[in-house]
Amino acid sequence: MGLPQPGLKTHDSFVAVEFDTTFDPSLGDINGNHIGIDANSVISFASVDAVSGGIDLKTGKKITAWIEYRDSVQLMRVWVGYSPKIKPPSPVLVAQIDLSKQLREYMHVGFSASNGQGSAIHLVDSWRFRTYGSLPSLSPIDAVEEGDCFMCPPEDSYNNVSPNDHHEIRIKIGDKELGLGGLAAFLFSIFVILVVFCFFMIRRKRCICSRSNEGQACRDQMNRVPSRLSLSEIRSATMGFHRNRIVGQGASATVYKGSLPSGDAVAVKRFEKANKINCTRNPFATEFGTMVGCLRHKNLVQLQGWCCEGTELLLVYEYLPNGSLDKILHKTGNSSISLLWEQRLNIVLGVGSALSYLHEECERQIIHRDVKTCNIMLDAEFNAKLGDFGLAEVYEHSSDTREATIPAGTMGYLAPEYVYSGVPTEKTDVYSYGVVVLEVASGRRPVDDDGTVLVDWVWVLWEKGKLFEAVDSRLKGKFNDVEMERMLMVGLSCVHPDYEKRPTIKEAVRSLRGETPLPLLPVRKPTVRIRSVLPADSEDVLNFGGDHSPGCDDTPWLTPRSNFN
Incomplete structure (x- = not known):
């Protein structure tokens, strides 16, 4: 990027505003379309989703950016807009930073850009730089509460200020993105370099309402924006994170039941310290970035607040009194409920x-x-709410190609092609959904203690014409035969070994509701050949499904490139 290396002397320090269209988790990126502020490092200490501010950096449209620094309140603010003359009323990014010791009579202002492994055009159409002498503060903007971590936005939005009491940089940026690199790809950024280093905050992402038939419910919840809570509030709510308040535990976080002063019960997700988490992925940043921006749906666990102070990273969700579906379905814990x-x-x-x-x-x-x-929670009326977005991936709908990821998830729920390709698609989620459907109908785990795989077991019953033997005996025959047959057949269609033969989620739901005919299933479980990611000197094509020869074992599941629970 042509920037000084970190750790240099004060006169070599820099501050930069980046416009980044490549997602690189190793650099702390929140997504592949964000604006950030850097201090002596290409890793941003404050960043925000550009789309939440109404700007898409990848459209190729001319974008105007205003970057202002006010010495009286030690505040940097960034506005972006498509209009070259009209500055938006609210900044998209605000960060507290003290430049008093770095502002000198002679300084450099410039631009830098990089394509990484992709291909892009970077154009600076025009720019303007202005400085003004030190003037007394005339705006209530002085009363700004300092943030205390890289994920914490300011409590209030800020009013526009007169150009007579601040530094202003105005830039028109023509950004035409022609291609992106993978995880190894470096940032694409346009840097406006001012001078030095310090503090941070990001702006709340604006919620995007669903246009589905649940749209009205979505709009009703839009006014309930997640709020920032102090660590002392959360400690008080959870009795100091007392072990008796633990209601769940995972690989990267522990969940506590809490009670806020308002009387509302909440679930507090406390993430493990950063040094205990795989450095290639930050579950807190992934889940926070996914949830706070657009996830408003009656069947998703709702984020109510967050906290990040010091080394503590916490997300506060609505509390679902009936806990996880796993605990009720498989009678783990103290649950005596039978669905x-x-x-x-x-x-x-x-x-x-x-x-x-x-x-x-x-x-x-x-x-x-x-x-x-385990990630499906039940409210007081046993309505399902999907949660835990720590592994979620976000893509543009127009994206035709996707980079491979390290396969992650839980054995028994993973689609065969995902285990070997590492490429997550909607059809890999469909497979996991099909396993859940069969699990709910049968009451059996995806993989029993004796190693029996639920999907294979149900396929065998289907081949024998004994599909109803898969029904959970705890139902004692109290179910609708037509609906049960429909559920089991939809479940099998979702776990079809060939992902191209699986329905979409919407099609599966319509079938479950009886709005479409029963799915057509093959007489026997099909065999699908999938190219392996094993070393070149091993067998490069593997068989999934169908009958295996006596000498064939289940080693295809044991990919060496996976992070499984």
Whole structure:
């Protein structure tokens, strides 16, 4: 990028505003379309989703940026807009930074850009730089509360200020993105370099309402913006993170039940310290960035607040009194509840509605990557709510190609092609959904203690014409035969070994509701050949599904490139 290396002397320090269209988790990027402020490092200490501010950096349209610094309040603000003359009323990014010791009589202002492994055109159409002498503050902007971590936005929006009491830089940026690199690709950024270093905050992402038939419910929730909570508030709510308040535990976080002063019960997700988390992915940043921007749906667990102070990273969700579907379905914990047939059908329909929203109705497609009963919560009326977006991937709907990721998730829920390609798609979520459907209908785990795989077991029963033997015996025959047959057949269609033969989530939900005919299933479980990612000297094509020869084992599941639970 042509920037000084970090750790240099004071006179070599810099501050930069970046316009980044490449997502690189190793650099702390929140997504592939964001604006950030850097201090002596290409890793931003404050950043915001550009789309949440109404700007798409990848459209190729001319964009005007205003960057202002006010010495009286040590505040840097960034506005962006498509109009070259009209500055938006509110800044898209605000950060507190003290430049008093770095502002000198002679300084450099410039621009820098990089394509990484992609191909792009960077144009600076025109720019203007102005400075003014130190003037007393005339605006209530002085009363700005300092943030205390890289993920914390300011509490209030800020008013425009007169050009007579600040530094202003005005830039028109023509940004035409022609291609992106992968995870190894470096940032594409246009840097406006001023001088030095310090503090940070990001702006709340604006919610994007669903246009589905749940649209009205979505709009009703839009006014409930997640709020920032102090660490002392959360400690008080959870009795100091007392072990008796733990209601769930995962690989990267522990969930506590809490009670706010308002009397509302909440679920507090406390993430492990950063040094304990795989450095290639930050579950807190992924989940926060996904949830706060657009996820408003009645079948998604709702984010109510967050906190990040010091080394503590916490997300505060609505509390669902009936806990996870896994605990009720498999009688783990103290649950004595037995789900009725009507409740089970309603649960799988609710999860399907949530996934359909993520795949087709959000502004950008979201692949959950970890759909399982542990991540499906139940409210007081046993309505399902999908949660835990720590592994989620976000893509543009127009994206034709996707980079491979390290396969992650839980064995028994993973689509065969995903295990080997590492490429998450809506059809890999469909497979996981199909496993959940079969799990709810049968009451059996995806992989039993004896190693029996649920999907294979149900396929065998289908081949023998004994599909109803898969029904959970705890229902004691109290279910609708037509609906049960429909659920089991839809489940099998979703776990078809060939992803091209699987329905979309929306199609599966319509079938479950009886709005379309039963899916057509093959007489026997098909065999699908998938190219392996094993070393070149090993067998490069593997068989999935169907009968295996006596000498064939299940090693295709044991890919060496995976992070499984």
